Amino acid sequence: MHGILFKGLKDFVVETYDRATWRQLQEAAGVGGRRYVPVSAYPDEELVALVEVAVDHTGIEQSELLRTFGRYVVPTLVDMYGIFIDDAWTGLDLIENVEGAIHHVLRNSDSLKYEPPEISATRVDTDIVLVTYGSRRGLCAVALGLLEGIGDYYDEPLEVFEHRCRHEGASSCELVAVGDGTNPLQANRLVHDHLEAT
Numbered sequence: 001m002h003g004i005l006f007k008g009l010k011d012f013v014v015e016t017y018d019r020a021t022w023r024q025l026q027e028a029a030g031v032g033g034r035r036y037v038p039v040s041a042y043p044d045e046e047l048v049a050l051v052e053v054a055v056d057h058t059g060i061e062q063s064e065l066l067r068t069f070g071r072y073v074v075p076t077l078v079d080m081y082g083i084f085i086d087d088a089w090t091g092l093d094l095i096e097n098v099e100g101a102i103h104h105v106l107r108n109s110d111s112l113k114y115e116p117p118e119i120s121a122t123r124v125d126t127d128i129v130l131v132t133y134g135s136r137r138g139l140c141a142v143a144l145g146l147l148e149g150i151g152d153y154y155d156e157p158l159e160v161f162e163h164r165c166r167h168e169g170a171s172s173c174e175l176v177a178v179g180d181g182t183n184p185l186q187a188n189r190l191v192h193d194h195l196e197a198t
């Protein structure tokens with residue numbers, strides 16, 4: 001996994017708790033003293049181990065912790081990869097275009113070994129984007145947080161929920177971001193109808 005996510009996790013822990021807590025988590029995860037820089041990649045297992053000890057340490061449920069982290073890390077991602085983002089986009093436009101404009105480009109870049117997940121996004125209605133995520137990493141909670149973080153970043157109230165989840169037996173996770181012009185219940189029905197029809 002890319003260093004930017006590790007660096008994001010460290011900043012998140014230091015800002016929410018403090019530096020000593022980060023050091024403790026690193027020790028407990030068996031990666032004491034390791035420095036994470038945003039231009040390198042590190043084993044996925046290290047992130048998993050850090051998250052596991054963070055769950056033990058804070059008592060926060062894993063999915064909630066991952067979601068909060070995803071929400072927190074958006075400004076860092078946008079700062080670093082803003083070059084791929086069209087200034088005219090709204091938050092929902094960005095979500096709709098993440099795969100084509102960012103993840104796909106990073107995956108195919110040869111400067112660093114990037115492995116962002118393949119996601120697909122559909123504009124089900126003006127105010128509704130359906131995102132399908134099926135990564136082997138199973139980080140749909142992070143993805144939900146990223147969607148919320150994009151809403152925060154654009155100061156666009158977005159209701160974000162998971163329509164179906166791989167952790168509950170679905171073939172992939174279906175995440176929905178809804179703008180404030182549409183009621184989430186109505187959005188859920190439109191997403192359901194859309195999926196039935198395709």
Ligand code: HEM
Pocket residue numbers: 001002003004005074077078081095098102103106113114115116117119131133135136137138139140142143144146147175
């Ligand atoms: C602000 C726009 C975004 C940028 C710049 C961005 C960029 C990235 C980068 C650099 C990584 C690390 C890849 C690696 O480790 O090699 C990543 C991972 C990830 N991205 Fe994005 N991303 C964005 C938005 C999104 C959105 C909207 C979603 C889904 C709703 C998403 C889902 C994920 C997930 C879940 C991961 C963790 C790795 C995995 O699950 O396989 N990203 N992204």
